[in-house]
Amino acid sequence: MRTLPARLGLLAATLAALLPLGFAGGAAAQSEPAAPAVEVRLDQDAATAGPGERISFESTVTNASELARTGLVAHLSILTTDPDVYVDPEDWSAQRTQYVDELAPGASTTLTWDVQAVTSGPLVLFVSVTGEAAGPVASSGPLDLTVGGQREVDSGQVLGLVLWTPAGVLALLGATLVRRRRHR
Amino acid sequence: MSEATRTRPATTAAAESPWLVMAEQELRDLWLSGRGLAVMLAHTTLLSITTYLIATNQELNFLEQREAVALTVQVTVAVGGLLVVLVAADAVSGERERGTLETLLLTPVPRRSLLIGKGVAAMSLWFGAFLLALPYLWWIGRDVGTFGSAAAGTFLAGTLLALFLTGVGLLVTTFSQSNGLSLALSFFLLLGLYAPHQLPAEASRGWAGETLLKLDPFTSALLYLERLVINAHTLTQDLPLLVVPALAAAGILTLALALAGRLSLLPRSG
Amino acid sequence: MDVITGGTGQVAGGTRPQTGPALETHGLTRSYGARVAVDSVELLVERGVVLGLLGPNGAGKTTLIRMLSTVLRCDAGSFRVAGVAHTDPVRIRRAVGVLPESAGYPRGQTCEEWLTLHARLFGVRRRDARALAARLLGEVGLEDRRRSLIAGLSRGMRQRLGIARALVNDPEVVFLDEPTLGLDPFGQRQVLDLVTRIAREHGVTVVLSTHVLDEVEQICDRVVILNRGRVVADGTMAEVVRRAAAPREGRLEVPADHRARALDTLAAHHVPAEPGANGHLGMVRLELPGDVAPEDSSAAALRCLLDAGVPVLGFSVEGGRLSDAFLRVTRGDGDE
Secondary structure, eight states: OOHHHHHHHHHHHHHHHHHHHHHHHHHHHHSSSOOOOEEEEESOSEEEEOTTOEEEEEEEEEEOSSSOEEEEEEEEEEEESOTTSOOOHHHHOSOOEEEEEEEOTTOEEEEEEEEEOOSOEEEEEEEEEESSTTSOEEEOOOEEEEEOOOOOOOOTTHHHHHHHHHHHHHHHHHHHHHHHHTTO | OOHHHHSOOOBOTTSSOHHHHHHHHHHHHHHHTSHHHHHHHHHHHHHHHHHHHHHHOHHHHTSOHHHHHHHHHHHHHHHHHHHHHHHHHHTTHHHHHHTOHHHHHTSSSOHHHHHHHHHHHHHHHHHHHHHHHHHHHHHHHTTTTOHHHHHHHHHHHHHHHHHHHHHHHHHHHHHOSSHHHHHHHHHHHHHHHHHHHHSOGGGGOHHHHHHHHHHOHHHHHHHHHHHHHTSOOOTTTTGGGGHHHHHHHHHHHHHHHHGGGGOOSSTTOO | OOOBOOOTTOOOOOSSOOOSOSEEEEEEEEEETTEEEEEEEEEEEOTTOEEEEEOOTTSSHHHHHHHHTTSSOOSEEEEEETTEETTOHHHHHHHEEEEOTTOOOOTTSBHHHHHHHHHHHTTBOHHHHHHHHHHHHHHTTOGGGTTSBGGGSOHHHHHHHHHHHHTTTOOSEEEEESTTTTOOHHHHHHHHHHHHHHHHHHOOEEEEEESOHHHHHHHOSEEEEEETTEEEEEEEHHHHHHHHTOOEEEEEEOOGGGHHHHHHHHHHTTOOEEEOSSSOTTEEEEEEOTTSOHHHHHHHHHHHHHHTTOOOOEEEEEEOSHHHHHHHHHTTOOOO
């Protein structure tokens, strides 16, 4: 059951990350002078977390060109290298896109990203920035995130709990109704 | 009839608080009639199904253990809240429709006491729902040490929400023309208050979204419980989140009791 | 305004102090939107009376009782119940017992439980309340249904239980709003007997609202007739009938060969008369005026016949009942 969605998820996440790069490469080759570079750097390159924990990191976007840049869009991508792990980036962070209104030549801005570790496994997070449709895309280096083993509910002896509790209430209800019937 | 039997019965103002007498009778009506236990049976059945699926079904077992505890907490708070608001919403309009309100209004008991007694009975359903959720919370969270904090937090936040919903129900039922209207209105208010918590996170951005979430006692209380259970925060770490539910509960109960004097046989009349 | 005082069949109330009238209203008015349900009602009812409150459907009887028992507020006017002003509703509630019209009953409670609850709500201690409940159930003939759920009681039993509930606070004034509504003749008889007994044994003032005139004639000392929210008749039964000037019918039986002479004689004395329509050749029907005591008008008619030498074989007076007066003062009004 889990294999197909997991693989689809991996595929989707990978495509989401790779497509802009490929498209950007093509765009760069076609355009006359390639747009001046924007650089993206993360404040950490590795992190560990337990399932359910939240982690926070920052990306610094720098305008390395001599022209002011406006309308920059930064996007966080989350993917896994394990084909058996399903990643839906939406579950990890509700805000995966941020906007930079204006960046003067040589200026930098810092963007903060919050994610919650939903699934255990090896994950890669990176931030990519572009300024316009079909424009070049700059990506940060990867943040290698290792999410520890997931604690799942032990299904042993669950039947005792799920049967006996309602049964107890049912017995009480029965006794109450019998008592009530005596008053008829 | 003899003189002895004609003498007025022994009455004393200080003998019993009228609200306590009302509460006792309402509790008897609710629990000894089997109505309370029947809804508790439905509650435990729902918890059993959820727990069984969490424990045995692969897809649901995908939930991390703390999230499974959080789900149980949410189900308990939602079911408890629903039961409380429905019983509170029946308190006056139900009596009015069954023709039993007039005899209560003919007693010298302050109308506020009638409402308090009925509110206590409504609250008892929350306490019942909470108590019955404890074994499930213990079983699901026993390996991650969340039981104590989850139980205490659920009791705290859930009780505030239940008090708030009791106030909502009592206020609506006092002025409703019919019991159906009272129940429907209270139910939709409950859904309306629960809805912001279900909004996508994107919707909570901006001042409007943030204000809505901050003012919604449900969202605040459920966020408190989420942080307590999933993020393993301490009981006191996010207490400010319970300020809104506490203020909302105090406010609406005060309003309901302040307007109790306008409780009449015929709504909008008197 | 008429002063209604205790009549025959009343036993003065028990040991409680009895000062002032049981009921006193001045300009009592209540409207529902544009409709005036009770219109400037003036009443003065002395203690110990069983008062019949009559009126067609929608006459304002229930609204009047609800105002007097402080369940509804009045729009205008003032009243006192058992000497307590309407501005002190809690004290009034302590002094009155009410069987509301179409009262509902908590089906899931036992008779004892319900009475005990109401006694406790009147401030009676739990143990005393239980003893009181048992005693009252005995009084209304439900001692063997003490532990029965109210849901299992017949309508008549429920009404008797309701009357017991109206007595938990040992009231000075008891309002019974349509207590026999929906009961079979046996149930009606039981409830009326109970009301009579309560009035006698408890020495309370009873206000019996009904539109069953027989009930009023059977057990009430006084009667107030309401129509369209106004008091249209007020007094003892005889006074109400007389004031309503309801005509009576006299039935005269004479030898068949004397009937023509009898008719002529009555016509000469201005007594409206006509031959009886039941085929009996000696029957004569005559109309007696309602504003004269029936014994006087009958005597006058008989005297003129005897003076004229008409042999009278039999004479009876019909009509002049409360129902005639009721129909006359209400002119057949009502909701239904």
